[in-house]
Amino acid sequence: MILVIETAERKNSLHFFEFVKPILDILDSMNAHFEVRHYKEVTKEHIDKAEKVILCGNGLQDREFLVDAKKFSWLKTTTKPVLGICAGMQIIGKVHGAKLIKKVKIGVSHVQFLDPDPFMNMMSKYDVYELHNYAVSVPAGFVELAETDIPMAFKKKDVPMYGVMFHPEVMNKELIKAFGQM
16 A cells, blocks of 8 residues: 655645645556555554555645654654655655755756666656755765756665655656556
8 A cells, every 4th residue: 555645734725636636646547555644644553554655745835844844753764665755855855864955946847867766767867847945955875866956856775765856746657657666
């Protein structure tokens, strides 16, 4: 089962349709078994039951998740595959000691992927869709997989934990499919 975690404040109902539903549609098209939870509802039992975890992105004004970083402390010890999308990458980075950097980006960017990776399976330049207020540095114990003027993707060295600063649910849907098939 893939645990899909919403990161937006609850009062923002459009978040679900913009950042979560497209991911669910991709997983549904693959006949993947998944469960959706808001990060404030996630328990140890949910993490234990999941085979993989996707941390969804959210809107530009949603920053509550950054204050609640302790809710994501399980990221320090999990060995399960994790994909953090935009806000999810920020969460992974923050939990692992990275710095958030004010960097507003909205629109399509050209990204250079640096190293081959079995999951990313991307080995050159790709167009990606960005929508964020913050970038995140690459934390210790992680390797940068893609860059523009900021880190665009990273992976934890010893665990299949990935972060992408772009939104593959908008462009590059094959990335979510590849994660679902890991």
